[in-house]
Amino acid sequence: MTDSEKLDLLLEKVTMLKNEITRINVMLENETNCNIKIIAEGHLDLSRKLNECIKLSSDIKAKQELQDIYINIHNSKLKAL
Numbered sequence: 001m002t003d004s005e006k007l008d009l010l011l012e013k014v015t016m017l018k019n020e021i022t023r024i025n026v027m028l029e030n031e032t033n034c035n036i037k038i039i040a041e042g043h044l045d046l047s048r049k050l051n052e053c054i055k056l057s058s059d060i061k062a063k064q065e066l067q068d069i070y071i072n073i074h075n076s077k078l079k080a081l
Contacts, residue, residue: 001009
């Protein structure tokens with residue numbers, strides 16, 4: 001095998017390796033981007049659910065405060081009798 005043939009074979013193998021690396025990089029990027037999107041969507045749902053829970057908790061606390069006021073008013077009226 002001549003030096004020229006060896007060089008051609010080596011260049012062909014380098015080209016094949018470059019193509020394989022490019023294919024692997026594209027595959028990894030596609031999978032990574034897809035997984036990041038899935039994770040981001042999950043976090044968005046968790047954030048939305050947390051905000052809903054906080055709002056519900058705030059509404060319950062407000063209703064409880066009103067009930068405490070009514071209890072105090074009725075308690076005062078009962079004591080006056």
